[in-house]
């Protein structure tokens with residue numbers, strides 16, 4: 408079998424792993440070759456999940472759970488398409504699947520990560536609807552071959568109709584059949600996850616409008632659609648004439664949310680809390696992704712515990728100091744790794760690279776999340792892009808006044824300096840820079856600004872006795888330079904930075920940042936960087 412999932416198995420695996428992840432139990436019965444699939448397989452299955460268990464399984468997601476339950480409404484009530492979005496690893500998939508488990512509704516789930524082409528996506532959906540499982544006996548073939556959207560619509564009409572009829576039929580008999588837990592209602596939901604990836608494999612850009620139009624094309628009252636995406640609605644819609652789905656936003660976790668989430672499965676929560684007191688603040692300044700933090704903290708926590716003979720005890724102050732001094736050397740390298748490393752879930756973007764995506768980037772209200780710019784890149788790349796933007800926007804002569812000697816922006820100093828300048832002089836500089844467009848800059852200036860602005864990340868481990876800090880150079884300037892060059896080359900590939908030719912006097916390459924201020928502000932917001940404080944204002 409190729410890379411494509413067996414839909415039944417995949418759905419079961421997804422559902423089971425979600426159940427396991429959130430509740431520590433597997434939600435579905437094991438598939439056996441003798442299993443005779445019925446429409447009951449279209450529900451999550453397994454043990455019922457009460458609303459209280461559902462909410463307690465997902466700290467910090469109570470509002471989204473309530474919103475989803477509210478929008479799904481009572482069973483058998485039609486629903487307009489939903490668009491569930493939020494940054495990677497914010498729990499969208501797991502929460503939705505567990506909501507379906509709780510409501511016991513029938514659904515088909517397809518992720519554009521495993522279904523990586525239109526044909527695979529269509530066939531995976533149809534296979535699930537037809538309760539068809541690929542196996543050796545059928546040569547791992549799909550129930551129907553389906554490449555074209557028009558065929559998909561025709562098959563869908565046919566197959567959804569059949570499923571709905573069975574659901575209606577079964578719901579009548581439900582009371583008499585106690586051996587199986589039948590799904591509730593006669594609405595069939597189609598969940599399409601990781602929608603942002605479609606842009607990567609849909610070169611003709613026709614599939615997304617088709618999917619957004621699907622509800623209108625089908626006009627099936629018993630069919631509901633849920634799109635799940637890690638980029639915001641604004642990166643998709645562009646007056647294509649379809650009704651925009653109802654948005655449900657999963658915001659980024661706060662530091663407090665992360666603490667709750669990370670601590671909940673720990674055997675010794677008090678000990679883990681001491682550990683989090685040291686690491687959570689600095690690391691959450693670099694990433695708020697639960698998966699990234701869980702991974703890095705699991706190995707760091709082992710290091711933290713190394714001096715302990717009994718990890719079930721709560722350390723006293725003396726012990727805490729010993730643990731910290733043992734643990735301290737591991738912090739900066741781990742922070743550096745996460746700062747420079749590519750985001751683990753890159754919406755179909757090459758690892759470590761950044762890609763400018765098609766589709767409009769419209770101004771909208773949800774301005775606190777990176778999802779608004781529709782792609783992922785490493786924290787370091789974001790800082791570098793902002794540095795390049797500053798280097799292109801601000802005159803080099805103002806660098807010294809914008810950044811203080813320790814690297815950070817000293818607003819008071821800057822204000823004082825600014826007020827010292829005559830308004831006339833300032834206006835001349837600004838008008839000149841406006842007319843010239845984004846200026847070019849040498850690598851050295853970019854590096855200097857980058858070091859200045861990353862030094863204000865303020866990820867120091869400064870809890871009184873802890874005096875460690877995070878430095879982006881890892882104590883090695885050639886290491887820093889090679890990292891910067893690699894990130895810079897990615898940003899050039901993505902056309903965020905252009906090579907502006909070489910300076911005849913210096914002979915070195917000059918660069919120019921091509922992004923708009925609006926876009927730079929969005930990138931800055933995603934890393935909570937106060938870009939306006941560093942801009943030479945017009």
Ligand SMILES: Nc1ncnc2c1ncn2[C@@H]1O[C@H](COP(=O)(O)OP(=O)(O)OP(=O)(O)O)[C@@H](O)[C@H]1O
Nearest residue numbers: 428464465466468495496497498499500501637752
């Ligand atoms: N509030 C939460 N409570 C419990 N677990 C959570 C929560 N948020 C995220 N997780 C866990 O984080 C992991 C990633 O979650 P999930 O895959 O649902 O995120 P996602 O938003 O769908 O990510 P992606 O956009 O990458 O698909 C899962 O193991 C999930 O159980």
